[in-house]
Amino acid sequence: MEDVVTAPTALDKRWLTEAVRLREEHAGLLDDQEANRHARQLGGNLATRIETRALWLAERDGMRTALSHWKQGARLALLALMLMAIFSGAGLAFAALGDGLRPVNVFWALGSLLGLNLLTLLGWAVGFTVSGEHGASLGRLWLWLSERFARDAKAAHLAPALLVLLQRQRLNRWLLGALVHSLWLLAMLAALAMLLALLATRRYGFVWETTLLAAAPFIHLTQALGALPALLGFAVPNEAMIRASGDSLPALDIARQAWASWLLGVVLVYGLLPRLLLAALCLWRWRQGRERLTLDLSLPGYAQLQDSLMPRSERLGVQDAAPDALPQFQAGGLENASSGAVLVGLELDEQRAWPPALAEAVTDAGVLDSRASRNKLLEQFSRFPPARLAIACDPRRSPDRGSLALLAELARHAGATRIWLLPAAPGQALDGARLDDWHDALERLGLPYADTSPLGWLEHGHD
Structure with a gap:
């Protein structure tokens, strides 16, 4: 089956241009005489001509097809990470509730469901505030898997070119942010779905236990955590239910249902909604920045193309008279x-x-x-x-x-x-x-x- 190469998007064009620049930095200038003529004939400013030249070279040398392979590999890598997130979220929920034979310690269950999520969220916030970078490990894993799934030797410069292009205008933070938060959102959705399935099909009792602390801190913490979910209609155990759960396994079904509703509400509000809002923010900023993405013409790889792509007569606006035998020649078609x-x-x-x-x-x-x-x-x-x-x-x-x-x-x-x-x-x-x-x-x-x-x-x- 032949590869279908679609028309390049604006991002693809700048991406391929950057990949050609990196390739020429490592291996020297390519044979670009015809590419330069093609770019001069189509005209435009220096950035447009550099892009036209790079696209011509990318088409000739198979980099356009390699980009298509890399994108396919990136989609496969993303699918693998999504499956990992789904199974991880479902596994967290199952581990938190267990098989129903023993009562569930609500705060241990809550820590299992939200602990790692909140720690990584805190790490993201600190990294974003201090250095503007976050999700580097997960991003490197995604890029590594993308390259492995692509299996195209001509795609070697594509991943570095994408990183260089995005880092120059600090768009990598938003792209990786959208990836990280979307995967955690998927994991929390899977956890919430598994919680619903388990709570709907098994009979769980909920308790809290302590040796050092009194009942008052657990009562205040339970009610404080349930305040926001209560605004969305989730139940919050009252003080009597909370005290009873600290003494023994509550026998009343109404107490079981209140604890189950409270647990679902806390996971939704503190686990799922922050990831949803941050994923939407990162995606919005990524799309905005992507439209303003430009080449850095001050780089040596681009600056040295000026003389060949923008002849001095064009830059100075000189219009030399055509030879007598060719009085009406016009470039361009x-x-x-x-x-x-x-x-x-x-x-x-x-x-x-x-x-x-x-x-x-x-x-x-x-x-x-x-x-x-x-x-x-x-x-x-x-x-x-x-x-x-x-x-x-x-x-x-x-x-x-x-x-x-x-x-x-x-x-x-x-x-x-x-x-x-x-x-x-x-x-x-x-x-x-x-x-x-x-x-x-x-x-x-x-x-x-x-x-x-x-x-x-x-x-x-x-x-």
Whole structure:
């Protein structure tokens, strides 16, 4: 089954851009000539062009697909943590109430249900106040599981890139906060559901016990804890019930029901509701901050791209006049190509007389025989795409992949393209098999070709 890669969101774009930056910091600059041309052609400010370049490189190098795999792994990791939270919450409730054969010590049960939750909540509050960080252990576990479930070597820079991107604007606190509080909320929901199930199907008696303390502190603590739940309709044992529970197992069903309602209310108000409110707050702040997330253009990895993505003429606002032969060239799309015509040769033999006699309206772009000459012409075409382009090729050479890729790239920058397969020089003959190879390769590319001169077509636009 093929991977389905959806359109990237705004967060995905900045995430991939950061991942490309980290990759280049570790392994050096990527081969980005075409990516830079693509970014310049689409235009925009420096941040937009950096993002466009990174997305092009991510698509070429498989990082877009790796991001899709990482997200799938993150969802699986989140599902595993959710299952762990559900079973943990249900286990806490079962351990707190037991099997019903012995009376339940209400304060031990309450400590079992809320103790760890309140301790971690206190730790979150202290960490948030002091350093602004919280949930680091659970967050690292989630990231580690996400990477393991993704199983894609190209996703190695995605998790670090996400952390760097979020830490820069301190959004990691809200994302991890939403994760931590949501998991605890799920655990408390599971505990509350298990409490309801156990209390509905088993007969429990509730007691409190002490050796050192008097009854008064337990009475005041029980009534104080039950004050808020009472506002929501939960019952609170009266003083007589509390004193009786401290002496022996109460026999009245009304006392059992009051203690059960009190226990449910305390878990709901002090265990579940704080996590619900904090999860909603963190999620709201995360969504707000995510919309304002931007790149830090002062980083060296981005600053060094300025010259290649924002040429000095563009930054200074200089508009150089186009050459006489290309008076109406405009960058930005083939539908806006000018009426100009260009002839270029590809790796032609120096012994061949070149160029042929050209009409005044046809521009000679020379012979592409080096990487520099190719990049220079592609750079010109990205800004001034010609309406008609003829590329002269020597069919005595083999149609290698590099040459064919260059032909395809040149053709993408022109309104119409023709490949001119030059005839053999006097006294020489063409290899028929090699000529057939050229024909097959050009047909696969969808490029028209001929062994007759296209100069008339270049000049007039028709044969």
